[in-house]
Amino acid sequence: MNIQHLKYFISVAEHLNFTKAAEDHHIAQPSMSQIIASLEKQLNAKLFIRNNRTVALTPAGKVFYEEAKVITAKFDEAVKKAQLVTSGVEGTLRIGYWGPYEQILIPKLLGRFHRTYPKIELTITQDNNKALIERLEKEVIDVVFSSPYPFQGREDISCTLLDTSAQCVVVDKNHALAQEKKISPKRLNQEKLVLLDMQDPQDYIKLLKDFERNGFEPNIVSRPVLYNNLIMMVESGIGITLLPRCLEPYTSPELCFIDLESDMTIDFCVSWLKNSQNPCIPLLQDIIFKEYPSAINQQNHKTS
Known part of the structure; x- marks a missing residue:
């Protein structure tokens, strides 16, 4: 007994005709009769009353028909959901x-x-x-x-x-460098630098290599973990920082972004x-x- 056999049974029960049910499922009528006979044997119950002219459900057949509809409907729903999940739709x-x-x-x-x-x-x-x-x-x-x-x-x-974004110097608007349009990294050697602590050594090593390649010897005074704390420290004049240019539209108007004369990017x-x-x-x-x-x-x- 399998789901397909249950569907064959349901079709016969609804048509009350073995030939029409077989045609619906594109199988031969004798094959349909054999499948139903096999179901009856497995259930040890007669499902249909058959004579030369009519086919009718037995009381057991009526009960089995109602339960089989529930089972096949649940199965079809489970298949559909699995297919949806597999395709990513759900x-x-x-x-x-x-x-x-x-x-x-x-x-x-x-x-x-x-x-x-x-x-x-x-x-x-x-x-x-x-x-x-x-x-x-x-x-x-x-x-x-x-x-x-x-x-x-x-x-x-x-x-x-x-995406790749150029690194910029970020200072508060009252800083001595605030009016600059572009700055050489070497000019920042005497500045106090506040860097975001990304808590990952690979990011930090990459940044230090960029500094070294551009002749920048950073004086790092703080490495806050939270971005908001970094911004607050720069706004307060505690130090300057480096941020990607793409953040400028989303950052405080109290800060100035200045281009670096370097190839430093993120x-x-x-x-x-x-x-x-x-x-x-x-x-x-x-x-x-x-x-x-x-x-x-x-x-x-x-x-x-």
Whole structure:
């Protein structure tokens, strides 16, 4: 007995005609009769009263018909739901991100994703890069928006570059450098520098290498963990900082962004486990490639 056999039985019960039921399912009438006879044998109950002219359900057949309809309907619903989840139309996508730039980038992508797949539940978590990597490895989250540097050398993680933004000097509007349009990194050697603590050594090492390459010997006086604290310290004149140019429209008007005479940039990427079984990830990938066509050629991005 299987689901298909139950569907054959239901068809005979509704037609009360073996020939018509067989035609509906594109099988021979003798085969249909054999299947029903097999069901009756397994159930040890007569399901139909048959004579040369008529077919009728027995009392047992009527009960079995009602239950079989419930079973097959539940089965069809389960199949449909499984197919929807497999195709990504339904499911859950768990997003992790770290910094302020991601707060700008994510809404546009997830907004389009949600409009396209409204039945997929989205959850969003903010944490430092180290914690995000651990959550990704344990599959507590599915996707991470962050800088690519923590994922260097990870063959098990797909990392796609989304955007690159120039690093700028950021000072409060009363600072002596506030009126400058462009500054050499070497001019910052005597300045007190406040840097955001990304709590990931790879990001910090990359930044220090950028400083060294540009002749900048930073005098780091504080490394706040929270972005809002960093902004407050710069506004208070405690020190200057470096931030990507793209953050300027979203930052306090009390601060001034000044171009650096250097090639210092910061990259932003999206990453997920290559062996992830979450069917929603390829759907997000499609949205990403539509919003960022150049990302197609930036998968498994290599950083220097």
